[in-house]
Amino acid sequence: SQQGEEDPQALSIQEGENATMNCSYKTSINNLQWYRQNSGRGLVHLILIRSNEREKHSGRLRVTLDTSKKSSSLLITASRAADTASYFCATDAFGGSGNTPLVFGKGTRLSVIA
Amino acid sequence: DGGITQSPKYLFRKEGQNVTLSCEQNLNHDAMYWYRQDPGQGLRLIYYSQIVNDFQKGDIAEGYSVSREKKESFPLTVTSAQKNPTAFYLCASTRGLAGTSTDTQYFGPGTRLTVL
Numbered sequence: 164s165q166q167g168e169e170d171p172q173a174l175s176i177q178e179g180e181n182a183t184m185n186c187s188y189k190t191s192i193n194n195l196q197w198y199r200q201n202s203g204r205g206l207v208h209l210i211l212i213r214s215n216e217r218e219k220h221s222g223r224l225r226v227t228l229d230t231s232k233k234s235s236s237l238l239i240t241a242s243r244a245a246d247t248a249s250y251f252c253a254t255d256a257f258g259g260s261g262n263t264p265l266v267f268g269k270g271t272r273l274s275v276i277a
Numbered sequence: 278d279g280g281i282t283q284s285p286k287y288l289f290r291k292e293g294q295n296v297t298l299s300c301e302q303n304l305n306h307d308a309m310y311w312y313r314q315d316p317g318q319g320l321r322l323i324y325y326s327q328i329v330n331d332f333q334k335g336d337i338a339e340g341y342s343v344s345r346e347k348k349e350s351f352p353l354t355v356t357s358a359q360k361n362p363t364a365f366y367l368c369a370s371t372r373g374l375a376g377t378s379t380d381t382q383y384f385g386p387g388t389r390l391t392v393l
Contacts, residue, residue, distance in 0.1 A: 172317075193379075194379055196381070196382075198382075203365075203387070203389070204386055204387065205281075205367055205369075205384030205385050205386050205387050206320075206367070206369075206382070206384045207384070208381040208382065208383075211379065211381070213379075251319060251320070253382075264308075264310055264322060264325050264335070265382060266322075267312075267319045267320040268319050269317075269318055269319035270318075270319055272317075
């Protein structure tokens with residue numbers, strides 16, 4: 164079962180533009196994480212936002228969380244060709260103290276054209 | 278890739294054969310996970326383990342088996358019962374137990390399995 168669903172499935176932008184990806188989820192969560200995957204590689208953690216936070220920044224990354232809408236967005240500013248990758252959101256499956264692993268969405272494939 | 282190694286990087290198997298994918302971590306993490314990823318798709322959980330000699334099925338455990346005899350090792354066997362095993366397999370670990378959702382998952386580089 165997949166808790167998060169990213170939108171769009173694929174995104175193509177020019178270098179220097181901003182890229183926005185969205186994630187919607189179904190049940191209450193404690194935290195939401197974003198990961199990046201370069202083609203044919205493992206995932207790398209980017210940022211974690213807690214359910215009581217609304218916005219978080221890390222370098223060129225900005226993540227927002229709207230628990231009332233059960234959605235999050237990842238913004239990459241001033242994109243570079245090296246940002247080309249797939250981006251996944253991941254949530255815990257239950258809102259309480261559930262003892263289960265993170266659940267990943269299907270990802271957004273970002274292509275940044277130089 | 279965060280102290281997790283997977284081998285081999287590419288693996289070819291004939292139909293009807295079992296094959297074992299290796300996953301080792303030197304992070305002293307308690308929990309380890311196996312995911313399957315198909316082209317253009319997300320990650321689906323196969324099995325996970327929170328402590329030595331214990332593991333739980335994920336969403337798609339049928340046709341797979343695992344063992345956790347050592348904290349640092351979590352091999353995955355793809356059996357002949359798995360009907361469509363061609364995929365990219367990712368191993369991951371977390372410092373704490375599964376469900377400690379503030380924990381970051383560290384991933385290995387993956388093994389691409391192709392059934393001929």
